[in-house]
Amino acid sequence: MAEENKVSLHGFFASPYVRRVDLALKFKGIPYEYVEEDLKNKSSLLLKYNPVHKKVPVLVHNGKPIVESLVILEYIDETWKNGPRFLPEDPYKRAQIRFWASFVHQQVFENMVLILKTDGEAQEKTVKEVSEKLSLLEEGIKSIFPEGIPIINQENVGLLDILIVSTFGSYKAQEEVLGLKLIDPEKTSPLLFSRLKALLELHVVKGALPPHEKVVGALKFMRQNALNSASV
Amino acid sequence: MEEVKLLGVWPSPYSYRVIWALELKGVKYEYVKEDLANKSDLLLRYNPVHQKVPVLVHNDKPIAESTVILEYIEETWPHNPLLPTDPHERALARFWIKFLDDKSPTLLRFYLTVGEEQEKATKEVRELLKIIEEQGLGEKKYFGGDKIGLADLVFGFIPVWLGVLEESAGVKVMKPDDFPRLQVWIENFRENPVIKANLPDPHELLAHSKQKREVLLASKIA
Numbered sequence: 001m002a003e004e005n006k007v008s009l010h011g012f013f014a015s016p017y018v019r020r021v022d023l024a025l026k027f028k029g030i031p032y033e034y035v036e037e038d039l040k041n042k043s044s045l046l047l048k049y050n051p052v053h054k055k056v057p058v059l060v061h062n063g064k065p066i067v068e069s070l071v072i073l074e075y076i077d078e079t080w081k082n083g084p085r086f087l088p089e090d091p092y093k094r095a096q097i098r099f100w101a102s103f104v105h106q107q108v109f110e111n112m113v114l115i116l117k118t119d120g121e122a123q124e125k126t127v128k129e130v131s132e133k134l135s136l137l138e139e140g141i142k143s144i145f146p147e148g149i150p151i152i153n154q155e156n157v158g159l160l161d162i163l164i165v166s167t168f169g170s171y172k173a174q175e176e177v178l179g180l181k182l183i184d185p186e187k188t189s190p191l192l193f194s195r196l197k198a199l200l201e202l203h204v205v206k207g208a209l210p211p212h213e214k215v216v217g218a219l220k221f222m223r224q225n226a227l228n229s230a231s232v
Numbered sequence: 233m234e235e236v237k238l239l240g241v242w243p244s245p246y247s248y249r250v251i252w253a254l255e256l257k258g259v260k261y262e263y264v265k266e267d268l269a270n271k272s273d274l275l276l277r278y279n280p281v282h283q284k285v286p287v288l289v290h291n292d293k294p295i296a297e298s299t300v301i302l303e304y305i306e307e308t309w310p311h312n313p314l315l316p317t318d319p320h321e322r323a324l325a326r327f328w329i330k331f332l333d334d335k336s337p338t339l340l341r342f343y344l345t346v347g348e349e350q351e352k353a354t355k356e357v358r359e360l361l362k363i364i365e366e367q368g369l370g371e372k373k374y375f376g377g378d379k380i381g382l383a384d385l386v387f388g389f390i391p392v393w394l395g396v397l398e399e400s401a402g403v404k405v406m407k408p409d410d411f412p413r414l415q416v417w418i419e420n421f422r423e424n425p426v427i428k429a430n431l432p433d434p435h436e437l438l439a440h441s442k443q444k445r446e447v448l449l450a451s452k453i454a
Contacts, residue, residue: 007425052331052367068330075323091307095295101283101298136281 007032010046012039013210014218016109017069019055019166024076026204027157028083041161070105075158086159097159100140104163105131111165112174112182116219117226127180134188141191148156149191152198165193165199165209173215177223236261237289239275241268243432243440245393246298249285249385253302255426257309257379258454280405295442299329302382314381317322325383328375332386335360339389343397343441344448345377350403357405373420380424385415391418392431 009032011018012020025032027098037046037056049058049065059066059075066075077086078132087094106176114126168183172212175181185193199205204223238254238261240247254261266275266285278294279287287294288301295304306314315322334340338360341353362386375383391397398405406414421427 052363061320063318064319066327066329071323071326071330074326075319078319078322086318090297091304092290095300095304098300098303099295099297102300137270140281 006060008035008060009033010035010037010043010049010060011056012037014215014222015056015165015209019169019208020069020162021057021059021072021076021209022074023162023165023204024086027162028076029078030054030076033096034084070101072160077159084155084186086157088158096144099161100137100144101163101169103133103137103140104160104167109163110139115132115178115182116174116223118230119227127182130182131184131188134183134192138189138191141195149195152195152202154202154204157199157202159194159198164196165205167193168196169200169205169209170212170215170219171196172204173212173219177218234260235289235291238262238263239264239272239278239285239287240265241285241287243265243393243437244285245389248280248392248430248432249298250286250288250301251390251430252385252388252427253305253314253382255430256314257305257312257314259305259309263393299333299386302329302385314376316377316381323375325376325381328383329386331368332364332389333402339394340397343445345400348450350401354403354405358410361406361411361414364390365411369413369417371413372419380421380427384421387417388421388427391415391421393437396434396437396441399438400445 007025007030009018011034013024015034022034025149031069035043035045037043039056042054046056046058047054049060050056050067053067055067057067057069057072059072061075066072073086087097108130111126111130115123115130118126144160152161171183181195183189183196200209236254238247238250238260240251240263242265251263264272265276266272268285271283275285275287276283278289279285279296282296284296286298286301286306287296289295290304290308295301297349302314315325338353342350342357345353368383368387372378372382394405408415420451422431
């Protein structure tokens with residue numbers, strides 16, 4: 001009985017990958033136990049559940065682990081059919097969402113991590129790249145919603161919304177630490193930005209994002225570490 | 233009327249994954265051979281974001297990214313399923329698909345290097361194969377379970393391309409008794425009648441690999 005539908009999430013508070021899963025569970029109203037991992041001293045449970053990568057997030061459902069944030073999101077959507085459906089029914093629309101989710105994950109987010117971890121010319125180059133990717137994303141969002149974007153509420157959030165919040169939700173903290181703006185709400189990303197603002201108003205999202213100062217602290221720490229090891 | 237077109241490039245493993253999925257499902261399609269040095273208007277129109285192949289076009293609607301295409305094929309033509317029905321097993325299949333794609337630099341490095349760098353790269357790819365054999369395949373007949381599935385199509389890189397890369401690079405990554413379970417899987421994969429009927433010509437593939445390696449190494453020295 002204790003194992004029946006038992007859900008736990010192993011994570012790290014500052015990880016956007018973990019944030020994605022956390023948001024997904026909250027949007028679906030799935031009760032779960034959260035286990036904060038110390039990434040410098042990983043629990044034996046984490047190593048048991050994710051022997052290949054030894055990373056967070058790990059979702060454990062009825063004793064079975066699922067890893068990789070995007071894989072977990074699809075698992076959650078397939079297993080709990082109540083609440084918002086993260087992917088639409090139509091296969092073509094699903095393909096469009098998956099394409100753009102993968103785009104945000106690989107082309108945008110991974111480059112944003114690089115921006116955090118570099119400076120000087122290398123950073124400038126990546127900032128330019130991200131700006132180009134954001135232009136493409138803006139076009140992508142238009143192509144997914146040719147009739148215009150529906151008003152967001154907790155019943156109709158989708159996979160892409162989860163990625164948008166987890167990637168850009170802490171944009172103020174990112175700007176503070178980097179001393180530069182990554183999203184341009186006027187020129188490059190008006191649709192993205194207005195979607196983000198609407199998402200940040202949702203009750204679930206407000207409750208899920210860590211406080212500004214904590215994120216600033218975590219980002220500063222990551223940046224320092226990366227720049228120190230680069231200069232050795 | 234259903235119209236299915238696949239824009240692909242020879243001999244890309246990414247294009248072949250999609251070919252195999254379509255063939256396994258018996259979907260009729262027109263294959264359009266692309267030349268990446270001279271991209272067609274069709275490709276630029278259907279994949280403006282990445283301008284890459286493969287691109288599947290179904291009733292004039294384009295889908296890009298091989299893994300996105302594979303999921304689309306599975307959902308649109310659900311007969312002869314290539315993903316398990318159980319959500320946890322599906323998640324595992326998707327995990328291993330992502331794993332192989334994320335690790336492709338490691339898979340290719342031994343082929344793109346020489347000397348000490350190549351030795352190190354060879355060691356790394358062997359470690360990768362061990363993880364794939366022990367954790368990915370385990371005791372199963374296929375990565376997908378009892379039957380060939382999407383994960384097998386993605387791991388199809390190993391039976392079809394790895395040996396050719398080894399020969400081009402003059403390096404043995406998979407020695408005969410090293411990965412016995414993986415070897416059995418390789419044979420099962422290659423013996424599947426649909427796969428067997430849709431393989432790149434090995435001689436052409438080898439010539440192509442050797443030539444490509446020469447060009448890549450020369451550009452590094454320059």
